[in-house]
Structures are given as C-alpha cells and as structure tokens.
Amino acid sequence: MSSNAVVAAILYEISEILTVKNDRFRSRAYQLAAQRITSLTEDVKVLREKEQLDEIPGVGKSIASTIVEILDTGQSKILEELKESLPKGVQDLMEIEGIGPRIAMRLVEELGITNIDQLEQAAKDGKIRVLKGFGEKKEANILQSIKEFRSRQTRFLLGSVLPVVDEMISWMKESDAVKKIEVAGSFRRRKDTVGDLDLLVASDASDIASERFVSMPPIERVISHGQTRSTVYLKGHLQVDCRVIKSEEYGAALQYFTGSKEHNVKLRTIAVKQGYKLNEYGLYKRENDELVASESEEQIYNALGMQWIPPELRENRGEIEAALTGTLPHIIEYEEIKGDLHVHTKWSDGTATIVEMAEAAKKLGLKYIAICDHSKSLGIAHGLNEERLFEQGKEIDKINENLEDFKILKGIECDIKSDGSLDFSSTILKELDFVVASIHSGFKSEADVMTERMIKAIHNEYVSTIGHPTGRIIQKRNPYSLDLGKVFEAAASQDVAMEINAFPDRLDLDDVSSQKAKEYGVKLSIGSDAHASNQIDFLKLGIAVARRGWLTAEDILNTKI
C-alpha cells in the first residue's frame, strides 16, 4: 500500500470508532481528512518533508501530528486508545443492516453479545425482543440481515452492474407513470466499484411508479417500500434504492442523490453562506423559503454562482472551487475517443478474429484499433513469437486493403522481463505501429526493483505505452509496489504514455493516478484490453476513469486520428 493509503486507512478507522461513540463532528473531521488524503496526487511523505501537511484541506495541527506518527511508526496512539475504549463487538455488530451504534452498544452492554454468531443465537432464542424499544419484528429483521450479511459481496464492479442498470431502466420505462429515469449515486459518478444503485424516477403517480419498482423481476427481498422511497435487494444481493419525485424537482433530486456525500456537504455549506438552503427538493432562500431552482442541475449550480459540474468530478477534490472561478477543465467526452489502443485476438488468448474485432470496433463508431496480442514470454496466453507476429502483420496488411474509413494498427502487448528488457528486439519492435509494454510476473518484487524494471522499459525507444501500469485487480490483487512519481517522470522525459486499461476489474491506472500522471506531463492511452469482440465496449469504462481524473482530449492519445 502507498503511504497515502496507509494513512487514510488509519484515519478512516478513527473516524468510524468516533461515529460509534456518537462523536459526530470529530468523526467527520477525520473522515474528511482521510478522504482528502486518498485523493491527493502527491505523496504525504513528500508533504511531510516539506512541512506542508497542514496545508491539506481538512488537516490541522492535530491530524498533521497523527499523520507524522503514522508515517514514523505505522500506527496511531489515538486509534489504539479509541479501540481500547470501545466495548468489544460493537463494530462487528454494526456490520448488520439495521444495527447502528446505539443498538450495537445496547446489545453489548445489556445482553453481553460480542459477535454476529451470538447475535444470531440471541435473536433465535427471543432474547432481543424483551429489550425496551425492541419487538418481534426487529428480531426477525436482524435474523434476515445476518443471513444476507453472510452471503453479501461488499462492492460490485462498475462493468458488472451496467447490464443490470439497462435491464432495470427498460423495465421501469414500460410504465406510463415513469416520466424520467436515471441511476444517480456512485454509478453516475462512474466510480470503479459501486456499493448499491440509486434509481431516480420522475413521476406524477408516485404510488404506481413505486409499485412498478418493487415488482421488478430480479428482486430477492423488499427492505422498505414507501410512497417516495423504496429499497430492495436484487438477486446476488445488489441493493437498489428507488426515489420517486415530481418532474419539476428532478434536477434537485438528481444533484442530491448523485453525491458524493463530501461534494454535497461542501455545496450545502456554500449555499448556506450565500443565504440559501439546499435539499433534494430544491434550492431555497433561507429567509422566506422561496424556491430558487429545482428543475435542472444546471440551474442549481448556476444559482450558486458556479459552472455545472460533471458527475465524475463530484468528489470534493477541488471541483467546487474550480467551478466557482469558472476554471473547470473540459473533460474528455465519450465520442472524442477515435480508436482502441489495446485489443487481443485468437492469435493469442482472445476469442475473436482480427476481422471480427475490427467490425465490432467499427460498429461502435471507432476509426482504428491496435491489435496487441501477447508476446512469446506469455506462453500461457499463446504469446506470439517473431514468426507468428510477422504472419499476423501480413494478415493485417491484407485486411486493411479492403477496409474503408477504418485502420487496423499493428501492435503488441510486449512482456517486460524481470530485468526490464523487452520480449522482442528493437528490429522487430520498430516495424510495429503501437507497442504496449506490460509486466506480467514478479508482482511481489520490492518497490525499487519494480520501479527500475519499469523505467528501463520506458527507456526503450519503441515503447508507446505502459500497459496496466500498477497491475491491480480490483478486490483481488493490490497494485505492485511502485514509485509512480519516478515512473511518470521517466515517462514524461521519454514521451512514453501510460495506459488506462479499461477492463472492468483493472481500470488501471485509476482516476487519481491518471490525474497525477497528467501533472507530470505524461499522456495517457486508453485500451479496452478486449479478449472478445463485445468487450471493446469496455472502452467507456476507461473513458470514465479519464473523466474522473480531470483529463481532457489533449491528454489522451486515442483522441487523435
């Protein structure tokens, strides 16, 4: 883990315990600090050396000294003390839906329950219903929630929920009661994973729309069902919240439920300072509750004296300040991507032919693709040797002759060997249009070894981009230990790009690192890493990362023809 991640993790933990102890505002302070550190493009270690820690928004004297302590010792006294002071089991019990800090504390103190197994037993024995304020229903809900907790996946890949969203929206649109519909929340912000889905429906008949929602086919359980708000679990335990609102309040609701929480808190604070109050129904004057804006997000942001902010930027990473001064970047649009700079075919471990991949890309409106099959070292993926690469090149030439308004580039995903040299000699590489150089082995090397290995590859004059630069697999494998600052410095000086690999469980580089790359003056390439013809569509996930990383068309290689 990077030092930023280590520091943020501890600050988050402190924040969580403070929540349990009902110390809301201190908890918020730590949470805000942790969140800002997560989205920092600079290393906290560097800021510490420059004595600039307390210049991070949300970090004051106290948290700054905690950060120093974490960097020096890897732990925090405050956290240790807080852990000590918390009755054992409280945090575990809070994992259960419907159990918050108050109830958890009472269960521990009044029934001596310290883990979920004991909670389940107590509920089965009818020991919970006798507590004041509890009843049979609550007990049954606890049992149900425990069951769901045990089979729950915490977060879902953005790419894996896209089809669910399409299905849900077309089901809802079949009802005349549904006027407008959109999924808000982290999905709309295109985070790499989503915890749940927030469905927003504009309707004049909220009862009919809500009814339509809770009768959707893939529902496993209805958690709550009201006039304007309902919550369900889909099969696979994906939670979906649905809010039904009036058409004239759609913009306010969309803004509110898109978040992020941190973005909204900041926005509200600004609204308050300007004499407004902002909620999911609209922007109102504080003095007389007069409605100022509610129909569209643009109206609300404009009324607050700022530009409309694309959802992908709403993380309180400086976008509000930029919008206030009219200096938001024009982040890359989906249609500005002209080609896919990383696809595989049957020649290595893909399932489609070169022609099939080209046709699929053309159908998506692209002008070119770079065929980048694996190189010989990757035997497991039927990597190409020199002769097969040459054969493939001849085939590409032949296909290109018959293509109009579309071009297939000759490329390779060339293995970076453990000493940093490449799998093919320069005489081979110089014949190619696009060279993706990737690491596929030795993931556990020390940071300096890995960094040197990558920098050596960057110095090869035929390398176009570094493939999936950190090697992370979301929720499965952590990034390699790597000094990204040094890598970006080398890449900028050698004019080598960094890839945003758009495969759903990679999305590598991620948003924050992509932004950091840009700050070093590095260009980025977006590649779907498609291994089948329908996977070229993953490109849009990569574009979402670029948008979240504040990148413009200028920063991305494949906006060029």
Added chain:
DNA sequence: GCCGTTTTCGGCCCGACTGTTTTCAGTCG
C-alpha cells in the same frame, strides 16, 4: 477536530422509513 465573506468560538446537511411507540428514536443514505 477543523474552519473562518457569521474568523479564534460556535457550528458542523437533512429528510424518509421502520418499528416501536402514542410522539419518537434510530438508522440510512
């Protein structure tokens, strides 16, 4: 614990739903 166009103290976003109550506390987002 942090912050300041309400600046060194006092405030920190706010509404819906549930389950238990009989007017509300707790949880969630």
